[in-house]
Amino acid sequence: MQTLERERAQASFDPRVMSRFLLGDEYLSLQARLLRILESDPIFDQSQVPYMSRKELLRKALLMGARQVALRRHLNWSFDEFEACSKLVDISSMLNLHEAMFIPCLRAQGTPEQQQRFLEPAMNYEIIGCYAQTELGHGSNVQGLETTATFLPETEEFELHSPNLTSTKWWSGGLGLAATHAIVMARLLVRDTDFGPHPFVVPIRSLEDHQPFPGVQVGDIGPKFGFNSVDNGFMRFQHYHIPRDHMLERFARVTPQGKYVRPPNDKLSYGTMVYVRQYIVRNSAINLAKAATIAIRYCATRRQFAADKNETQGPTTKPESPPSPGSEPGETSVLNYSMVQYRLLPALAQAYALHFTGLAMRDQYNDFVQRLAANDVSTLAELHATSSGLKALSTDMLVDSIEVCRRAMGGHGYSAFSGLTDFYCDTLPNTTWEGDNFILSQQVARYLLKAVRRQMAATRCPPSSQGRGNKDSLAVAGNNSTQAYLQAYFEWVITSTAQLDDLNLLLTLFGHRSAALVAQLQRAMDQDHQTWNQSLVDMRRISQAHGQYTILYHFVKTMDVSTTATPEIRRPLAQLWQLLALHTLVNDGGLTDCLEMGLLAPHQASWIRQRERELLTHLRPNAVALADAWAIPDYRLKSALGNYRGDVYERLMKGALHEPANHMSPVVGRYQQLIAAT
Amino acid sequence: MQTLERERAQASFDPRVMSRFLLGDEYLSLQARLLRILESDPIFDQSQVPYMSRKELLRKALLMGARQVALRRHLNWSFDEFEACSKLVDISSMLNLHEAMFIPCLRAQGTPEQQQRFLEPAMNYEIIGCYAQTELGHGSNVQGLETTATFLPETEEFELHSPNLTSTKWWSGGLGLAATHAIVMARLLVRDTDFGPHPFVVPIRSLEDHQPFPGVQVGDIGPKFGFNSVDNGFMRFQHYHIPRDHMLERFARVTPQGKYVRPPNDKLSYGTMVYVRQYIVRNSAINLAKAATIAIRYCATRRQFAADKNETQGPTTKPESPPSPGSEPGETSVLNYSMVQYRLLPALAQAYALHFTGLAMRDQYNDFVQRLAANDVSTLAELHATSSGLKALSTDMLVDSIEVCRRAMGGHGYSAFSGLTDFYCDTLPNTTWEGDNFILSQQVARYLLKAVRRQMAATRCPPSSQGRGNKDSLAVAGNNSTQAYLQAYFEWVITSTAQLDDLNLLLTLFGHRSAALVAQLQRAMDQDHQTWNQSLVDMRRISQAHGQYTILYHFVKTMDVSTTATPEIRRPLAQLWQLLALHTLVNDGGLTDCLEMGLLAPHQASWIRQRERELLTHLRPNAVALADAWAIPDYRLKSALGNYRGDVYERLMKGALHEPANHMSPVVGRYQQLIAAT
Structure with missing residues (x-):
């Protein structure tokens, strides 16, 4: 206790100011209000969860889920309030997919008549729904799904059928x-024509x-x-009939006469993906902050070895005399x-970067929705590609940093009481759902390859073998940040090595590195x-480099444009930014790339390592305050440590x-009896 | 099924030949014999384990443990047979630490009289023991333990006491x-003198x-x-008395008059550590092979996307016509x-490298034991340092590669049926016990720093700022492999870039890289x-580089000296070796180091990436056979996948x-009632 108080006293800024900058007053007071409700209601007491069997856990989560629905009704919560509550409780239940997939799907893909028939009872919890897409044999390849829905013109029904074992629906939350x-x-089959997967509302239980x-x-x-x-459940159909009007008909339908009416070209679903991905990125940020908060507080509290001899005993050293009993004042935090700072402080910096990135993505999504109303989808391709890369990067960062x-x-x-054991396991699916992270990297690379080809056409000169072109000025071909950094790369030659404390210069380096990787792959594919398939590893590398650039970009831009960030919080934020940049260079492939492609010289590499070490020292006194600033209550941390x-x-x-x-x-x-008996 | 048969048919070698090379005929027939016993005995049926609650699991493991003890008696098993059986069962029980710590400790540290009193009943399971060292407040810092054992001259007893909360014993397996x-x-206190931690045999339960x-x-x-x-348990003492002769007295004791008799200088305990660490490395190898076997077989069986368009659909591509139903022949493994090969084949290569390394460490340990009999401890320092680094490297590799x-x-x-979920969790403590991996790296670095200083004194010239000295010939200062590669570094200048297919040249590169890192740190510490504390990150880097060199060294040496390796198995082994070397360069910091210190030029880096890609293609047809060669039975894999x-x-x-x-x-x-009720 004393220790954390001392830590807090030495901070150079007020964490409450940082909290308001990060989360806003409105959210902080909402959280406080919700906490009072949760902490006073025994149904939300989670202290016994670590000891529970699977069945007990299923039941506990269901009860907490039902209580949240009840509270929402009684207290007339908005969606934001309901969502904030469920983030605080932070245990998924059987009802989650009903809220997260079934209802949104009915809303987006059902006709008004279908919404009346299904959405209204769903919102009243008279029916409980789930979303069954993935099968035993097919996940990423949605077009390969095998469940069939055959139109029966005689009865105006669809016959759902699972033709083989691998077509068994699998993984759907809420289904089990x-x-x-x-x-x-299910694949829509009409008169021997296979129209591929379409959505059907299927009653499955009485x-x-x-x-x-x-x-x-x-x-x-x-x-x-x-x-x-x-x-999470499985489901097989044995020639199971549903009425024709149970196919969700907003975008495609089958007439009573068995005519398939084609869907309009549908860019909307990509918009939905962008929405989900910005949500995942924001969620990754707060969860990463949770892990960093726990570890930083514990490592500040934990003491081991005396400060003056902070090394272990090797085979050739022996203590001269019996050491004094180990206790607080003699040992160091x-x-x-x-080595501990080197592991924990970059994780904290990642949380900040992902948070600002997620907020920027949310703004971009809202901008897209406005444009869409005016039939403008010009920003969608970049948004889709970058959000795919950021979903992958943020969730990889999250799960790796938790560990x-x-x-x-x-x-x-x-110990389970660390709060990070079940938390790691529960977080992992983020790397798989909403697009497997490895597969997403292909979408990022495809977009970047196109963009770099466009940029090269605009410069009218191919890049040199070193990967950089000449400095001919040219018109900006796109108005998005991706295109802008690609352009900068083709115009840039390294002239300075001494000012790498300049955040914008470091950011430029990340942009150049990503652009150079794309250009390199473009040459390998187009010329060699x-x-x-041979390029998949490079694509992953590009996707990561692009994502790393993007989160650094949004982080620095947030500081640049903010009117509310005081100097006292700007300073540690800038240090975190720089630490993240240098740590990413050293540990996540950036340095290798830069050395390989001549963007950095060897002596600059050792300078980078040195500067990183210094930043750890600068940030150390603020570590606990930078964790506190996330204002994650103990109720959500669920951690003894x-x-x-x-x-x-x-x-x-x-x-x-x-x-x-x-x-x-x-x-x-x-034991004797036991052994004798066995 | 068909798929794996096809995979097996395309292998260029007979996996049974490889199995014999890896594991030996004797072990393979022992495993077959044990399997017949385990598979015919319902007590060893583990199919229900994934569904068990904690209590059920504790009980199940205890029953299987007891049955193994019974079998050992009935069938008169040797220690090797007993150990092989417990590896096949592969679930730790409450009895494990009795075998693994209590008995060995009594044997090593008890006097003959104490052995009669404690060891004999322990071996008969009349008493069950555990080893209680770690406390709530102290783990790595053993000298800081706080539990006291105060000598009471009046009664010739020790009074065990836990003076505060942090002195509570914690984590001991079998104790709970x-x-x-x-x-x-416990800290031995005799007449106000604190002699530091000593071992006591303490009866704790009736x-x-x-x-x-x-x-x-x-x-x-x-x-x-x-x-x-x-x-795993906790324990607190409240002024608890035990007789004087319950202190394990082989190395130190207290006389009835309260005189402390000092222990002899004890290098033996380091020998024990070396033994335990070679065991951990060998165990890491087979467990890594298990993870790789599961993933390679599943990824060979799993099909997704058509072979000709093995990319995902992006926002701008749309299928021209309804695709055909996804099914076997159209989709690719x-x-x-x-990208999948890039993840799985290096893991397989790691398993091979660790296996050969573990065997070499076992030989080195046996050699040490022989030398010790002749009072020769000259090999101990290198053995201790290198085995510390290898324990850390192998267990980090293991847990990371499982994920x-x-x-x-x-x-x-x-899914838990993958076989790698609980397995990951159960494997993790390897990175912490027997020396925390991060702390161990300091021991490795300390030894290497000494060695490089010795080498520099021998060359009588400091290395240049590029990290390499001149080529003056010099006498070999040590006769171990670590000293040898340090020496080579000071004599070497890169002259060739074209022959990096030469395994020994690549190995030399790894040696040079490690030596250069040590020399760099030595300069930073001695000159700058x-x-x-500022050097801890560099020490970790050095420890890893040294370990990477060492496992590549033992792998290549095993192939060099083997008289039984046929050409047909040498070829894939050499490819695995090269893949591991290149993958380590690209992914585990080697390439950055080499570029930074001028050991490689940028164009060589892209060559390395290219060669790695080619090796994946060469190894692909043998992937399943290289997994099969580990001969891990389904009973041990516990994996549906x-x-x-x-x-x-x-x-x-x-x-x-x-x-x-x-x-x-x-x-x-x-739900309606549930929500209404809550």
């Missing part, structure tokens, strides 16, 4: 136990007794790495070790005939005393 | 529920009713990330994607006064149908 209805993606209907086999898919509070933070806490990080007061060991002890196994089993203790 | 005795590390004795508070520490089949393999399996990798036959989807379906939640709860299905 909860759902009464599913939106099923509203009377919740039993599956004949022709529907459905259940939970069993234990997973995490997300065990959700009933683990956060004082440069970095957890491991930095040493042995106690392995490297195939798409990272709680605000820092009474780490008391809470670990309390957690141990609650372990139910401590009241266990007559088998233990009679 | 099972142990009747603990070896407790042999009558298994209740803790008065003065001992003990229990399980609660849920963890993994290892939930083990009862996921293992054909270069790489798991994520390469996409969505289904997240960089402090120890990675089983030998490849009937992936059938097994996932079977796993889902067993999920107990599928027979759950009247709460589900009555």
Whole structure:
């Protein structure tokens, strides 16, 4: 406790000012209001969750989910309030996909008549829905789905069928136990013509007794790495009939006569993807901040080894005399070790960068929606590509940094009471859903390759073998940040090495590096005939480089344009920015790329490492305050190690005393008999 | 199934020949014999383990542990047979630390009289022991332990006491529920002199009713990330008395008159550490092979997207016509994607490298034991340092590669039936126990810094600022491989760039890189006064570079000296070696270091990337056979996705149908009431 108070006292800025800059007054007061509700209601007490079996967990999450719906009704919550509450509770339940997929899907793809029929009861929780797309045999390749929906003209029905094992629907959240209805993606077959996957609203369980209907086999898919509070399910159809008007008909439909009416060209669904991805990026930011908060507070509290001999004993060193008992004043905070700072402070910087990036993406999405109203989709291609790359980068960063933070806490990080064990497992699906991160990188690269070809055509001169062209001035070909940095690359030659403290110069370096990688791949593919498959590793590298540039861009731009950032918070923010830039160079491939392509010289590399080391020292006194600024309440942290007061060991002890196994089993203790009996 | 048969048919070598080369005939026939026992005994059926609650898991593991002890007795197993069996079962139980720590500790540190008193009943399982060292407040800093053992001359007893919360013993496996005795590390206090931590045998639970004795508070520490089949425990003493002769007295003791008899200088314990570390490296190898086997088999079986258009659809591409239903012949094996090969084949190469390294370490340890008999400890310092670095490198590789393999399996990798979810969690403690990996790197660096200073004194000329000295010939200062590569570095100047297919040249590059890093740090510390704490990140980098060199060295040396490796298995082994070398350069910092220190030029870097891509193609047809060669039986794999036959989807379906939640709860299905009620 004392320790964290000392840490807080030494900060150079007021974390409450930073909190307001990050999150806004409105959100902070909403959070405080919600917390009072959650903390006073025993149903939201999560202290026993770590000890729960799968069934208990499913039930607990369902109850908390139902209570949130009830509160929403009683207190007339807005969607934002409801969402903020569910982020604080932060356990997914069987009902989540009903809110997150079933209802939005009905709204977006149902006709007004269908909305009346399905959306209204769904919003009243009279029916519970899920979204069943992925099959055992097909995930990323949606066009390869095998479930069929065959139009039967005689009865004006569709017959849903699972022709083989691999067509079994798999992974749908809410399907396993909860759902009464599913939106099923199935190949539409009309008179022997296969029109590919389309969405159907399918009643799967009786509203009377919740039993599956004949022709529907459905259940939970069993234990997973995490997300065990959700009933991800499987489903097979055996020639199961639904009425014709259960196909979601807003964009395509089949007439009673069996005529397929084609959908309009649909750029809208890409807009939806952009929306979901900005949400994922913002969510990654706060979750990364959570991991960093826990680890930084714990490592500040944890002490190990005396400050003056902070090294371990090797085989050839022996203590001269019996050492004095290890205790507080003699030992140093683990956060004082440069190796610990090197792991934790960049994670904190990532959280800030992703947060500002997510906010910028939200603005861009809103701008897109406005343009769309005027039939302007000119920003969509760049938005889609960049948001794909950022979804991949942010979720990779998130899951990797959770483990970095957890491991930095040493042995106690392995306890469930660290708060980062189940959290890691529950977070992992972000790297797979809404587009597998590796596959997304191809979409980013495809866009960038096109853009670089366009830029090269505009410069009318191919880049040199070093990857850089001459400095002929040219018209800006695009008005987006991606195109702008590609253009800058073709106009730029390194002239200065000394001013790498200049944030904009560093940002330019990241832009040049990404552009050079794209140009290199473009040459390999267009001139050396490297195939798409041979280029996948390069594409991943490009996607990451582009994402790294983009988050640094949004971070620095946020500081530039802000009218509310005071000098006292600008300083640590700029240090975090620079640390992130240098750390990304050193640890995430940037330095290699720059050295390889001649964007940096070897002596600049050692300078970068040196500057990174210095930044750790500058940031160290503000570490706890920079974590506190995220204002993540203990209720959401769920961590004995990272709680605000820092009474780490008391809470670990309390957690141990609650372990139910401590009241266990007559088998233990009679080993002789046990061995003889077996 | 068909798929894996086709994969096996296209291999260029017979995996059984490779198995014998890797594991030996003796081990393979032992494994087959043990498997027959395990598979015919229902107690060893682990198919229900994924569904178990913590208590069920604790009980199941205990029963399997007891049965193994019974089998050992009945069948008169050797230690090797017992160990091989427990590796196949591969679930730790409450009894594991009894075998792994309590008994060895009594053997090593007890007097003959103490061995009779404690070791014999322990070997008969009349008493069950554990090892209690780590405390809530102290892990790595053993000298800082706070539990006290105060000598009471009046009664010739020690009084064990936990003076504060942080002195609570924590993490000891077997302590939570099972142990009747603990070896407790406590500060020995004799007449106000503190002699630091010493080991005591402490009876903690009654042999009558298994209740803790008065003065001992003990229990399980609660849920963890993994290892939930083990009862890691906590323990506090309240002025608890034990007889004087319960201090383990082989190396130090207290006389009845209260005189402390000092221990002899003890290099032996470092020998034990070397032993444990070679064991961890060998274990890391087979576990990494397990992860790679699962992922390679699954990715060979899994098909996604048509071979001719193996890219995803972006916003601007639309299918021209309704695509044909996705099914087997039209889709390509996921293992054909270069991005998947890039992730999985290096993991496989790591397994081979670690395996050969572990075997070499075992030989080195045996050599050390022989030397020790002749009072020769000259090899110990290098052995200790290198084995520390290899323990850290191998376990970091292992846990990171398990996640790489798991994520390469996409969505289904997240299912517990992948076999890599609990496996990841259970494997993680390897990075912390037996020396935290980050702290171990300091021991490696300390040794290397000494060695490089010695080498510089021998060359009588400091290295140039580029990090390389001149070519003056000099006498070899040491006779170990570490010293040899340090020497080579000071004698070497790059003259050739074209022959990097030469394995020995590549190995030399790794040696030079490691040596250059050490020399660089030595200059920074000795000339520029960089402090120890400021150098921790560099030390970690050095430790990794040294470890990377060492595993490549042992791998290539194994091939060089082998008399049994046929040409047909040498070829894929050499390709794996080269892939590992190039992949390590590109992905684990090697390339950056080499470019930074002038050991490679930029154009060589792109050549390295190109060659790595080609190696993936060369190795692809042998991928499944190179996994099969590890001969890991399905019983040990515990994976629906990675089983030998490849009937992936059938097994996932079977796993889902067993999920107990599928027979759950009247709460589900009555949402209206539920919401109204809450």
